[in-house]
Amino acid sequence: MPDRIPTNTLPLSTHASPTIAAIDLSALAHNLAVVRRHLTAPCNILAVVKADAYGHGAVTISQTLAGLGVARFGVATIQEGVTLRDAGLQAPILVMGALLPAQLPDLLAHKLTPVIHEPSIAEALAALVRSRPDPSPIHIKVDTGMGRLGLAPEAVLPFLQSPLCKGPLRVEGLMTHLADADGGDPDYTESQIARFRALAAQATAAGVSIPLLHVANSAAILRYPSSHFNLVRPGIMLYGYQSALRGPAAPDLRHVLTLSATVMQIKHLASGQSVGYNRAYRASRPSRIAVLPIGYADGYSRALSNRGHVLLKGRQAPVVGRVCMDMTMVDVTDIPDVTAGDEAVLIGWQGEAQITADDLARWLDTIPYEVLCAIGPRVARVYR
Ligand SMILES: Cc1ncc(COP(=O)(O)O)c(C=O)c1O
Incomplete structure (x- = not known):
């Protein structure tokens, strides 16, 4: 694990934050x-x-x-x-x-x-x-x-x-x-x-x-x-991103930012039970739901409700229900052994899998600029 260098904007204690933008x-x-x-x-x-x-x-x-x-x-x-x-x-x-x-x-x-x-x-x-x-x-x-x-x-x-x-x-x-x-x-x-x-x-x-x-x-x-x-x-x-829609082959750029959040709790739902505000998601089978401490106030857009995905154990877990101000729920029923304390990656690599700001931009019908700029000051920046 590379060293984590403190940011200039956040006191040291926040480096234990469960929601981190790691900057390479x-x-x-x-x-x-x-x-x-x-x-x-x-x-x-x-x-x-x-x-x-x-x-x-x-x-x-x-x-x-x-x-x-x-x-x-x-x-x-x-x-x-x-x-x-x-x-x-x-x-x-x-x-x-x-x-x-x-x-x-x-x-x-x-x-x-x-x-x-x-x-x-x-x-x-x-x-x-x-x-x-x-x-x-x-x-x-x-x-x-x-x-x-x-x-x-x-x-x-x-x-x-x-x-x-x-x-x-x-x-x-x-x-x-x-x-x-x-x-x-x-x-x-x-x-x-x-x-x-x-x-x-x-x-x-x-x-x-x-x-x-x-x-x-x-x-x-x-x-x-x-x-x-x-x-x-x-x-x-x-x-590390490009805005050009066409043109010469993409140069070899590297994404600088990884956005991650620690699973805070696993909920077990019976078929028919709902998740979050307005009951916008209802389980069609017995389900396991991971609760992540990131929401639209952190820049994880509410428009990702029932639409976005995150990575857990190197696999995509769909966002279920409405993204809340401070929390987001994802369905991990098909991903064995997810427990509280695991790291979910919202932007970045996990194992062989990757989600980019371009992916989020596609889900949101916007551009990666908006996805990256939206990541708010509550998310601890950690420099590696
Ligand atoms: C005046 C000006 N110059 C340069 C840039 C950088 O653009 P880009 O991020 O596409 O490189 C911007 C960003 O919007 C801008 O407003």
Whole structure:
């Protein structure tokens, strides 16, 4: 059994927790190497660690990646950035989500770099930093076709040439986000990349030098080398998953997270007896039911009621009845010798069997991102 390294977010006593997300840091290092293999120097990496590093624990994930040479990090909110700063991370942190003017003092106090989606927020920032000796770094996001946050392409050059970007603010990066890098319309993605490239060229022609140009998420890293520019923003592939529906053969990624829960009790049901809320499952035969200490408040979705499966003794046990806030019941009638204290695996390997976040996503009609991000703070993160 590998050593269990304490997490930074939970007191030691919780390591006896019956519900654990075990994080394999060597798999993370392996996936980082896969990202690097797809890049041509001098392209750099900004690791996307928002949403608590997709449920993996942003502090330890970021510290580990920083130790492996990753120089930049991306989060969605100021609070996420502050958490990393409080843990001692000194690398540049880009706040990629939308900001309110009232949040800017916190952003500055923690040396976080904002993504500017529209000029008014840049004006508010400039007003705060005007008296400082050095300009504040910003990245500008242009909407080349995502239909979400960002400056319209035609607004970028005027903004870059405005007095804001010549005094109080320093444009360190220009970025865009791809709408369909993992989808089936390469022409659309190529047109977004081309639009971005044209804007970068316009800026250069106008004498504006922007050190960092970044476009690519995981799918684009794998499928669109022309999107790499000099910085890429991998998220899901660092954690061992792919979002691409088609395209080149899956690279050799390793899943980083294993989710497990200890069987707390075995119930013996007579035929006709029911399980859980609303009696949503009724035994059609004498049954043995294992009770697991994980529920929708931990991120194990209620939509898995009577639908999901877990592994016990290396075999699939179906979820029966409604997933509760704190508990889930599984049918182990066909799996001999399951007892209280056994480990059920909800995501990961057990023996020869595996359940992945992709499997849960299929059962839930969603994507692995949502499955991983949903794993809540009550689940103890244990780093191996
Ligand atoms: C702006 C931005 N860049 C990069 C990423 C990383 O995407 P992925 O996890 O698909 O690599 C995200 C995630 O949603 C994002 O919002």
